[in-house]
Amino acid sequence: MASADSTNEHGATAQILSDPLSGRKVIFAPSRTKRPGNFEARREPATPGEAGKCPFCEGREQETPPELFALGAANGREPDTAGWKVRVVPNLYPAFARQQVVVHTPTHTRSLADVSDEQLVLIAESWAEAAEHAWAQGFDHLLAAINEGKAAGATLPHSHSQLVWLEQAPPEVAAEVSRLQRDSCALCALLTDLDPALKLAERKLGDRTVSLAVAPTGRAPYELLIAPDDHQPDAFGSSELLGAALALAAEGVRRLNAVEGPSPFNAWLHNFQGDGHWHIELVPRLNTFAAIELGGGIFINTLLPEEAAARLREAPL
Numbered sequence: 001m002a003s004a005d006s007t008n009e010h011g012a013t014a015q016i017l018s019d020p021l022s023g024r025k026v027i028f029a030p031s032r033t034k035r036p037g038n039f040e041a042r043r044e045p046a047t048p049g050e051a052g053k054c055p056f057c058e059g060r061e062q063e064t065p066p067e068l069f070a071l072g073a074a075n076g077r078e079p080d081t082a083g084w085k086v087r088v089v090p091n092l093y094p095a096f097a098r099q100q101v102v103v104h105t106p107t108h109t110r111s112l113a114d115v116s117d118e119q120l121v122l123i124a125e126s127w128a129e130a131a132e133h134a135w136a137q138g139f140d141h142l143l144a145a146i147n148e149g150k151a152a153g154a155t156l157p158h159s160h161s162q163l164v165w166l167e168q169a170p171p172e173v174a175a176e177v178s179r180l181q182r183d184s185c186a187l188c189a190l191l192t193d194l195d196p197a198l199k200l201a202e203r204k205l206g207d208r209t210v211s212l213a214v215a216p217t218g219r220a221p222y223e224l225l226i227a228p229d230d231h232q233p234d235a236f237g238s239s240e241l242l243g244a245a246l247a248l249a250a251e252g253v254r255r256l257n258a259v260e261g262p263s264p265f266n267a268w269l270h271n272f273q274g275d276g277h278w279h280i281e282l283v284p285r286l287n288t289f290a291a292i293e294l295g296g297g298i299f300i301n302t303l304l305p306e307e308a309a310a311r312l313r314e315a316p317l
C-alpha cells in the first residue's frame with residue numbers, strides 16, 4: 001500500500017494511505033475521545049402515519065409510475081396491483097434518461113437491515129433483470145445503489161434501491177478498472193492478505209464465498225466492503241451470490257445500528273462489463289465530508305478499521 005509520511009507540528013506522524021481499489025487518499029486520525037455514540041448523524045425515526053401514506057407499500061401501486069416488472073407475483077396478477085414481492089418502477093424525478101426504483105418489500109420496511117434473505121435474493125434478481133434490459137437497449141453500465149436516511153440522500157423511508165442506466169462506466173468504476181484486472185487484482189490481493197481482525201462474516205454458496213469486512217482504507221468510520229473471494233467481474237450473472245452479498249450488507253447495517261443506533265448510509269455495487277472484480281461498498285454517513293475531503297480529495301477517517309471491526313463484531317444482534 002503506497003503511503004507518504006508527514007510529521008505534524010506536535011511531532012506526531014500521520015500517514016497518507018492510498019486505497020488499493022480506487023487510489024483514493026485516506027488519513028486515519030483516531031481520537032481517543034471518540035466513543036460509540038459520539039457521531040452526530042442518526043437515522044430519523046418513523047413519523048406518525050408514515051406507513052399510511054407510503055407510495056411504495058403494497059396497495060398503493062397507483063401512486064408510483066406504472067411498474068416495469070415485479071418479482072414474486074402470483075400467476076395472473078395484473079400490473080400495478082397488489083400481490084408482488086419486489087417491484088421495479090421508473091423514478092418519478094429522474095436525473096438520467098433511465099433511472100428506476102426497486103421497492104424492496106411489499107410491507108413498510110424502513111431498512112435493508114430488516115429485509116429477509118429470501119427478499120434480498122429477489123432484489124438481486126431484479127437488479128440482474130434490469131441489467132438485461134439495459135444491455136438489450138445498448139447501455140453499458142447499470143449503477144445499483146441504496147441510500148438510507150435523509151443524511152444519505154434518501155427521500156422516502158421505505159427500503160428501496162436506485163438503478164441508473166449509463167452508456168459507460170461512471171468515473172468511480174472507471175478509476176478502479178486498471179487496478180482490478182485478473183492476475184494483478186488489488187481486490188484479490190486485499191482479500192488474500194486481509195487482516196483476520198477486519199473480517200466480520202462470510203457466506204458460502206457451493207464452492208464460492210462472499211465476505212464482509214471493514215474496509216482497510218475506508219473514507220468514513222465503519223466503511224464496509226463486501227466481495228466474492230474469487231475474481232469475478234459481473235455480479236448480475238450470479239444473482240444468488242449477489243443476494244448473499246446483500247445479506248452480508250444487511251448484517252453489516254444491523255451491526256452498525258447496534259453499535260451507533262439507527263445509521264444513515266450509502267451503498268453501491270461496483271460491477272464490471274469487461275475484466276474487474278465486483279464488490280459492494282457501504283459508507284455509513286455518521287460524519288460529514290468537509291473541505292479537505294471535497295476540495296482536497298483526502299479523506300480523514302477518525303476511526304481505525306481495527307477499532308471499527310472490534311465494535312461491529314461485538315455488537316449484540
Ligand SMILES: [Zn+2]
Pocket residue numbers: 051054055056057107108109158
Ligand atoms: Zn412503505
Ligand SMILES: [Zn+2]
Pocket residue numbers: 180181182185186187188189230231232276277
Ligand atoms: Zn480480483
Ligand SMILES: [Zn+2]
Pocket residue numbers: 021176270279281
Ligand atoms: Zn469500488
